[in-house]
Amino acid sequence: MRSQHKKEKKRAIIEAAARVFARQGYSGTVIADIAREARIGKGTIYEYFDSKEDLFFAVFEWFCQSHVAQAQVQVSDLAGGASERLKALVISIVETFAAHLDLYALTMEFWAASATIRMRNRLKADFKEVYRDFRTLISALIQEGVASGEFKGTIDPEPIAASLVGALDGLFLQVWFDETFDAIGAARKLMECMMEGMAQARGPSEGKRDQ
Amino acid sequence: MRSQHKKEKKRAIIEAAARVFARQGYSGTVIADIAREARIGKGTIYEYFDSKEDLFFAVFEWFCQSHVAQAQVQVSDLAGGASERLKALVISIVETFAAHLDLYALTMEFWAASATIRMRNRLKADFKEVYRDFRTLISALIQEGVASGEFKGTIDPEPIAASLVGALDGLFLQVWFDETFDAIGAARKLMECMMEGMAQARGPSEGKRDQ
DNA sequence: ATATTTTGACCGACTGTTCGGTCGGAAAAA
DNA sequence: TTTTTCCGACCGAACAGTCGGTCAAAATAT
Known part of the structure; x- marks a missing residue:
């Protein structure tokens, strides 16, 4: 003790x-x-x-760590094909956030702090890493789908993953300003739409080079 | 005078x-x-x-007004089919933001301010409106595409529009933390992917269920 | 076992500074 | 001259961070 x-x-x-x-x-x-x-x-x-700023930064690191860790646990729990797992992961992230809307205010506080000179360098590197981790997580899932033939070979996983990560952030922003906004529903529709767009065309012949 | x-x-x-x-x-x-x-x-x-807060709020209103107005001008300038215009609008928004990254710090400041009790009610209503306007702008374009037969009839324009708006915000957040991140490229890929997902299947017969 | 010393966690009154807002008067316009 | 616009010295409230001191429990001595 x-x-x-x-x-x-x-x-x-x-x-x-x-x-x-x-x-x-x-x-x-x-x-x-x-x-x-x-x-x-x-x-x-x-x-x-040592200071209020230090404490704030400690809160930030604690927050990042626990959130990224949680998402990584979630994805390892999933089973099924890449598209199923991708969908499940995204929905699960949205639901987790929706359940902790109060903490979302913290995220915005971190964003804002990153805009001030002093805090910027401390926060920026960590944020960059968090986003990279999330992108990598999702990108890996997409790549898996491409490899297994579920998704088109022409799909570029990185930018699609980035867009998905971005969309999640963006949807929450909208919830923040309008609590009647249905982020979960929007995320579902988005996933459907993107899946359809990513799906390997199964109609003609069977080749990868559809047209 | x-x-x-x-x-x-x-x-x-x-x-x-x-x-x-x-x-x-x-x-x-x-x-x-x-x-x-x-x-x-x-x-x-x-x-x-009257106060620093008032001035800040005035800045916020000025910022909202000029940005929404700008986007609305952009969309009215566009020509071509719904999908072309949608793509062009999104790319144009991304490019505009990319060109004024410095002002992006302001946006974050507004977001953060909306998290504090006092400012919240003043900002929230305006923000809600701005997001609604953007969603409506994009949603209308999608609806047009559905009506013209470019997009599937099963597409639900509102949530897709919301996701797109969200993705734009989210992509910029990623640029903010990593200036090497290619938001414009990601937005392009996203649009391609979503277009493919939204597109009316033209291959077999004409039904929705291919395979 | 008991007394004594040491340690370090804990605290809140205090301080120096910072900053939003005021006000009385200077400057400019009418 | 009167009115309007402008200004920066000034004020007081608020607040981050400090410091001297308390106290309980761990360590040591008896």
Whole structure:
């Protein structure tokens, strides 16, 4: 009980900070708010983090880690053909986000922070990596589909994966501003449409070079 | 020269503020910075706006107005079939954004501001409208394609339009974090893929169910 | 077992600074 | 001269970060 306890407490502060930042935004949050949420004294926070900015960054890293990890677990759980799994993964991501809309505010806070000079370099590299990971995850699935003949050989997995990742972000943005917007439905229709577009034409002969 | 001059000056302040907010973010911007950028005294700003928040909101409205207007102009300029026009519009939007990446920081600032309680209601309604306008613009194009027989009758225009709008936002987010990312290329591939998925099957007989 | 010392987690009053907004008067226009 | 526009010195509230000190429990001595 020493570095163990410290680790736990640090984590607890990070989670408390995440809640407060999500609720009030970075600038709208006063260190005292976080201390109160974590039920500790203001000074204690500075035992664990050098500055408000450091704490914010720690929240960001914690958030990225847990989210990417979750998606990677999800995809490893899936079974079936590439197209089935792709569809399932995308729907699952959308549903997960939809279930944690409150945390979405945090994401926007991170985006905004990345626009300010000081934070930019710290956040940018991590964000780049997160997006790359997501693209790779989806791109791999698409490639699998191409390899198995489910998808056309002419499909270029990377940009399609990027577009899908982008669409997910974008759909959530729309939910954020209009909670009646049906992101899950839109994602389903998008997947149907893209599947149809990616599907290997099965009609004529059987060659890869349809026309 | 009175209300005319006032209007111009107000606009000038808004544009100066937009530049500074884009560069430094809302919290990172001090009223004095905006005054300097606009080459006026700090006090003068308060002759035109009641508060920093008001000014920020004015920037937001100015930004929305000019961007939506621009997209609407673009679409009215286009000629050709629905699929051609749709593709052209999307590419044109991507290219416009790519050419003004600096202003993208502003968009993120608006998103983040919408996460704070006070700003939220003011921004939310406008944002909702902007997204609705964009969706409607694209949805109308898709509907046109369905009506003309270019697209399948089973296509549901609204969610597809929403996904497209989302994908554009999302692609830009990726550019923001990795300037080597090729959003224009990705958008092209996405359009190809979706077009293929939306296209009326022309191969066998004329039914929907090929195979 | 008990007393004593050491350690370090914890705290919140305090401080120096920053910044949004004001105001009284200068400058320009009418 | 009167009115309008402009200005920046000034003010006070807010806040990040500090610091001196408390206290409980771990370590050590008895």
